[in-house]
Amino acid sequence: xxxxxxxxxxxxxxxxxxxxxxxxxxxxxxxxxxxxxxxxxxxxxxxxxxxxxxxxxxxxxxxxxxxxxxxxxxxxxxxxxxxxxxxxxxxxxxxxxxxxxxxxxxxxxxxxxxxxxxxxxxxxxxxxxxxxxxxxxxxxxxxxxxxxxxxxxxxxxxxxxxxxxxxxxxxxxxxxxxxxxxxxxxxxxxxxxxxxxxxxxxxxxxxxxxxxxxxxxxxxxxxxxxxxx
Amino acid sequence: xxxxxxxxxxxxxxxxxxxxxxxxxxxxxxxxxxxxxxxxxxxxxxxxxxxxxxxxxxxxxxxxxxxxxxxxxxxxxxxxxxxxxxxxxxxxxxxxxxxxxxxxxxxxxxxxxxxxxxxxxxxxxxxxxxxxxxxxxxxxxxxxxxxxxxxxxxxxxxxxxxxxxxxxxxxxxxxxxxxxxxxxxxxxxxxxxxxxxxxxxxxxxxxxxxxxxxxxxxxxxxxxxxxxxxxxxxxx
Numbered sequence: 001x002x003x004x005x006x007x008x009x010x011x012x013x014x015x016x017x018x019x020x021x022x023x024x025x026x027x028x029x030x031x032x033x034x035x036x037x038x039x040x041x042x043x044x045x046x047x048x049x050x051x052x053x054x055x056x057x058x059x060x061x062x063x064x065x066x067x068x069x070x071x072x073x074x075x076x077x078x079x080x081x082x083x084x085x086x087x088x089x090x091x092x093x094x095x096x097x098x099x100x101x102x103x104x105x106x107x108x109x110x111x112x113x114x115x116x117x118x119x120x121x122x123x124x125x126x127x128x129x130x131x132x133x134x135x136x137x138x139x140x141x142x143x144x145x146x147x148x149x150x151x152x153x154x155x156x157x158x159x160x161x162x163x164x165x166x167x168x169x170x171x172x173x174x175x176x177x178x179x180x181x182x183x184x185x186x187x188x189x190x191x192x193x194x195x196x197x198x199x200x201x202x203x204x205x206x207x208x209x210x211x212x213x214x215x216x217x218x219x220x221x222x223x224x225x226x227x228x229x
Numbered sequence: 230x231x232x233x234x235x236x237x238x239x240x241x242x243x244x245x246x247x248x249x250x251x252x253x254x255x256x257x258x259x260x261x262x263x264x265x266x267x268x269x270x271x272x273x274x275x276x277x278x279x280x281x282x283x284x285x286x287x288x289x290x291x292x293x294x295x296x297x298x299x300x301x302x303x304x305x306x307x308x309x310x311x312x313x314x315x316x317x318x319x320x321x322x323x324x325x326x327x328x329x330x331x332x333x334x335x336x337x338x339x340x341x342x343x344x345x346x347x348x349x350x351x352x353x354x355x356x357x358x359x360x361x362x363x364x365x366x367x368x369x370x371x372x373x374x375x376x377x378x379x380x381x382x383x384x385x386x387x388x389x390x391x392x393x394x395x396x397x398x399x400x401x402x403x404x405x406x407x408x409x410x411x412x413x414x415x416x417x418x419x420x421x422x423x424x425x426x427x428x429x430x431x432x433x434x435x436x437x438x439x440x441x442x443x444x445x446x447x448x449x450x451x452x453x454x455x456x457x458x459x460x461x462x463x464x465x
Contacts, residue, residue, distance in 0.1 A: 019365060084397060116350070125300070125302055125304045126300075126304065126306075128274075128279060128300045128302075129300060129303075129304045129306075129360070131277070131278075131279050131298070132277060132279070132297060132298035132300055132364075132373075133297065133317040133363060134295050134297060134317075135316070135317070143306065143316075146306070146307070146308070147306060147307055
């Protein structure tokens, strides 16, 4: 109980280090979600709306990568960015950028796969209606995006949820370096290991609060777009 | 206006369309009837250019004639009915002109009270009127309608039929529509084509259809689907 009280005190009077950890977490999470959406949504739309040879195989590969273990993704990025790796000259290992790259490896397949599934559900009827109206390809695409916007917000939220809760891959490629690459999840793991349960609980409460706030804002936005008239 | 020559389409190993020759004149109103799976929707999609035929060709006269299709499954986009009605209008039109055209169509199809409602939150019959309205906001030379009143109630059906007849007569629109309602075919069309197994089984003026229907199906459709009492009212 005392630990919980101390955790609450920490939540309401965070020190400089706690602010820094929150800042790195937010930068990494929003950057990896935004980049993953930019890289994953349009391929998802293409896959969901087109018939082509090898589509079933591609979807199976996508679904496999959607369940990619984070430590495996972290290991791959670690090997690529290590000094002996092909991208070692970039000196990105143990940086926030490396953590974002690892997150993207994990999130892009999720964004692409979920977008493809969402688009595949709505595309046939939207396409037939749009083509029946002889709309241009560009206008058809805009209509498809508009009709799928609620689903796309959910897809982005799923990516965000994965990014903010990730610990294995970011720990591997970020190194959990204090004042540099330490994020809330790796801090919780570290502080729990050190026996600092008050700080770990405080970080957990803050992490949940951030996730709830982002989901609340996104859900409100989704409702507003759905009710647009 | 439209000529189909040796048009064939196969799907899943089954031939769903096999039209040797079919010609539809400018301004004609033609009903396509036939049992489920007879090729009505496929024929409309082929003419609209949504589905390419495996063989044969569709020739438009004059070349470049645009065919507009109202699919069997009507769809309301997730935006206001007003915006839905404006979707098909050219981008070059001023927004005030678009709004006026959309409102005029809404009045014709009794959609005025629904203008601010979401297109994806309408009933089936309302969605069909909306789908038709999107096609009628600007004059069209060729309309293809796949069961345009399939989800509509009696009043909506009559309204749609009246609006269609008026629009076709005013603009000289060629109309080709699929229906399971032989009475509707007779009310709307001057010519009825019976499709069976993807082939034209009968092609006849609407007035003569019941008497000359070569297939038993045609007669069943006309006489048994809507049996009437001597005073002209439907039997219950």
